[in-house]
Amino acid sequence: MSTLPWLTLLIFFPVAGACALAVVKESSVRATALICTVVEFGLSLPVWFGFDHGTSAMQFAETASWIAFPPITYRLGIDGISLPLVLMTTLLMPLCVLISWQAIQTRVRGFMASLLVMEAATIGVFVALDFVLFYVFWEAMLIPMYLLIGVWGGPNRLYAAIKFFLYTLAGSVLLLAAILVLYFQGGETFDILALSRTPLSPVLQTWLFIAFFAAFAVKVPMWPFHTWLPDAHVEAPTAGSVILASVLLKMGTYGFLRLSLPILPDASYRFANAMIVLSLIAIIYGAFMALAQADLKKLIAYSSVSHMGFVTLGIFTFTQQGIEGAVLQMVNHGITTGALFLCVGAIYERTHSRLIVDNAGLAGPMPRYATFLVIFALSSLGLPGTNSFVGEFLVLVGTFLWSKIATAVAALGVILAAAYLLWMVQRVAFGPARTDGHLHDLTAREMLTMSPLVIAIFWIGFIPNTLLTPMHESVTHLLVSRSGVDGPAPEPQLALGSTAAAALERTILDARHDANQEGPQ
């Protein structure tokens, strides 16, 4: 299976599709975009099925020299952490095209092209193994997203677009500086895997961690760097919101996992408590803000802040369960929040309002819509049997190994999530009807858009090992390779601070123990 350069295909097929869009007839733009994204999803399946679950090594690896000096390489590879994210991206894109079918009526060509370029850039981020290449993809997604918000967005779109752009750009310029410093301090290489084997001094790690943090925290977004997110979400068209929430936010947490933890283990560990506190604030703050919103999109935007808090919380517990839960939660949040934005988009197309009061009592005229909304809301609040339950549970288990108080606070976030989501559902679906009676229910196209997400929600909810098994080795490798406990470490071990080493050892042993007991089959 790995004879073809699958990852390169995954990156450049959408680019080719975007170019094709420039020449096809106006009437077939939508169909072309849909075909492109569906084929792209098809292209990601061989990667999924050909993926070897038994190794933490980078698979489907490709290396080609790009720039001789400094040695910047076109280096791609996929492991258990990036695999689910890539698959989620390719799954969501056709749905984004479908949901925009009627919602976008002006400059469809540019809209679809922007979507495809976004897809290419985000997949590039998830599979790049060269730091400069990573940065190129990381920044390349800014312009299409800026256009998506600014051209096809709501009334306040200019403000939201430029705020989104400047926040994320300001975050990532420090990342570039850090990359350059890392190049000279890490043995004159941009190879992410090689860098993760290079010991760096604690002081340097601290500075680099702060620079990385600036880029990733804005993108996640962690509290207090989140203020661009509600604006961007509210103004973006539905497909833009879906991509923003489902894919873009994951780039930040992915950055923590792929770069901060492996390359800067000491600093990551030292900052773990601070990160956990920030995550907890995000969880609680986001939940309370969501409770207070009258605008559906804002509500979901703030719920994103809260849910992404779980992801960063899981990552910085430094436990197997926590990190696996975090990766799973990244996918879950992508599916569930994406689905909720689809719901808001569908209702906005009908009533041209996103306010809860304007959309009350929809269960009567739109029973199918209400069903989907309830499913997605239940998934978002983490009902057992749905995907988010598994993820949040794992994160909480991981957090428990780190700190019981933190677990209690995080669990409070789960309760608050139940509160704001159920209250939202109650008002939107079952309240006294405030809208005119002649709302038509979901069309076949809209059902087609939402159904795959329902399947994914229950699939992951009941058979989470579908995603957990592939990521298991990679997460273990992430924790073990630098901690000196065991496992194949290709380079001399890094001297972690003694407390850090002891704590890591403890958590990993705990993780092993639990894994042996519960053990994925």
Add this chain to the structure above:
Amino acid sequence: MRFPWSDVWAILPELLVIGAACLILVLDPITSVARKDGLAWIGLATLAICCGFTAAHMDGRTTAFSGLVILDGYAAFWKLLLYVVTGLTILLSLAYLKEERIVLGEYYGFLLLSLCGMMVMVSAADLLTLYLGMELMSLSLYILAGVKRYEARSLEAAAKYFVLGAFSSGMMLYGISLLFGATGSTKLDGIAAAIGTGEMQDPMLVLAMLLLLVGFGFKIAAVPFHMWTPDVYEGSPTAVTAFMAVASKAASFAAFLRVFVEGLGGIRSDWAGLLTLICLATLMIGNLVALVQTNIKRMLAYSSIAHAGYALVGIVAIGSATGGAETEQSIASVMLYLAMYAFMTLGAFSIVAMLRRNGLESEELDAFAGLARREPVAAFLMLIFMVSLAGLPPTAGFIGKLYVFLAAVHSGLTWLAVFALVFAAVSAYYYLRVVMAIYMREPDQGGAPVPVLASSPALTIVLTCATAGVIMLGLFPGPLVSLATQAILTLR
């Protein structure tokens, strides 16, 4: 005395260019209005021949006229860049002059004369040769700035440019004479040798260096010597502005580098500190003032000041470099930066030059409102140029910044790289305003006709070349990088 044929051979491209310029000036009065384009083609043909000659001299280092002129890979690199820029400017002018109804064949002659001055500058091994080249370049540019004789702004630009340029030339000349007094030589190697004896603690030397810095500061439009830039850039015909912003800046940077590395390399520590201040001020003022511009030519003028700041980061890195590799890398980064800058700036100015409302140039930012609907291709190209100027991948602007900042970090100036990067993020705002106008605003329907792009085959060629340069250098900078690294091996 035997006639120095080998010396003449060494300056053949200069002679060819000056010959073509003279030919154009002579032919102009006897050429009918309909055939004025032919004069431009003479210029283009000359450039093509010169390209061949210069490309053959990429290696080695030969001097001519007893060490006044130098022919090395470094000069060749810059000359090739200048040929490309001049060629594109001529093509742009073909379209632009027609639109502006300027029927002046000598325009192309002055372009070539200016180019010849620049070629002398980058080949100068002696400060007097450098001065000659600089004056030839500048005098021709003063004339070109005022070529729209019927427009007061253009005349004002020419006058202002002339007065301030003459002032800076005076400074330069003063510096040269002091340097001669201090070291007993006007030749770069002579100066370097005198400094190299280690006994030079002469305040005269430092003063001379300062005056040279002022002179070069004017030419590259570095803060605080930048005051002329916005007015001159705004008032000059846009095709000339593009040429000024790109070619004269490249040539001045080339000479600047050679003088300060080859000649004054021994007193690095003296100029590095001062240059750091200039660099910081340039980055800050250029970017911050650009934020509030509503005239796109003024915005691009401040943007070009800011870009001089980024290139200066590379030169400051030379000043702080401790080893040969770091110095080489820093020099290469400046060369790469200006090469990449050339394509994106030329592209942006070309679109500004050709965007017309009722046959007149539309220089206000509002003129770009809704351009995406009327001119989707031009709008997209402008998007690419703006993205590149803002330094975002995957464009040349990103790679240029990457190399400059890499050089800075290599020389231990991480803080400077961070400073410049922060202002690069600031710059994104004003470049994005153009994108915003193009894609997200509707034109104000105040009765004024909407601006459209006056397209022509020549303009298509210019835009294609500029876009190809921005994209290709962004994706595959390898060949240019090896060209630059090879070129600096000939530098001492």
